[in-house]
Amino acid sequence: MSTEVEAQIDQSLATLRAAFSPRFEAAAGAGGEPALREENAKILGKKGELTAILKQMGTVPGDARKRIGEKVNLLKQEVEARFEALIKTLAASKRDAELNALPFDLTLPGRAPTPRGHRHPVSSVREEVLDIFASLGFAVHDGPEIELKENNFTRLGFPPDHPATDMQDTFWTTSGTLLRTHTSNVQVRAMMSQKPPMAFVAPGAVYRRDDDVTHSPMFHQIEGFVVDEKVTFAELKGTLAEFAERLYGPGTPIRMRPSYFPFVEPGAEVDIGCVFCIQPSGTRRGCSVCKRTGWIEILGCGMIHPVVFEHCGIDPERYTGFAFGMGVERVAMLRYGIPDIRLLFENDPRFLSQF
């Protein structure tokens, strides 16, 4: 009797095993996920077919019950696994359909990431110069680009009718202020607000009515300024000689030529040995950059004029000092062999990516 029931249950299990997968597929194909869930409930639900078979087990004796129990569990697992797999397949094909309906092609290769930017050559040179002077004990000062005539010109000893103050050379605002024509305004502001000793460099933008391959209406300068008791011209020269070697390499010579700026006395222009035509032997052949001279001008400098000290409230009997000013673009052009200053302001990535 019990073997008969067992055989009958076996039969039902076999029938169900053969049928469940095609039934699932048919349901999913016809009615999608809801139909598949319904079909699953018909087999595994409370009133489902497998559940019904399970209930019959009560009539089977212990031994056979264990065997059937195992078979039922096995089948249950198969059914569940197949159901889960089909649910996933349905979800995947639903997603595929959604993606295919999009108005663009997801299989096209993506755009390569745009190249990373980097430092502008003017910024690199400015950082390098400031680092050198910081290591020599100079502080770094800032100053305004919109300035009073007094701080840009008058206190620095420019006479009122000096040609630099002319409309042709200086950008004036409608309210009578101006765009500073050099960073020397920072000297004036420092002297008027601080007491010596002072040693600083002041980088920043300056403006002049000038525009050709070597001049731009806006460019950058770095001012250097030192005031204390007994500061000498020798210290100025020593500082600049050290600077030239650190910026352009050991052995780079400097020379000073007398020159005139209203706010220094004596004043000088400083040349460095041309970095373009130096030979392995150390001599310079002369080239187009140095105009066959072997020397390139890099900055203006001098000892602070006593009149400037007076204008700014510093005792010229007690203090002496020096100042220098260099063009950052000029240093960058020499450093990298850039022939036209305007390239530095166009910000064309094809140009900038070379540095």
Ligand code: PHE
């Ligand atoms: N300010 C001067 C210029 O713009 C440069 C300079 C600075 C000269 C300091 C002497 C001393 O050309």
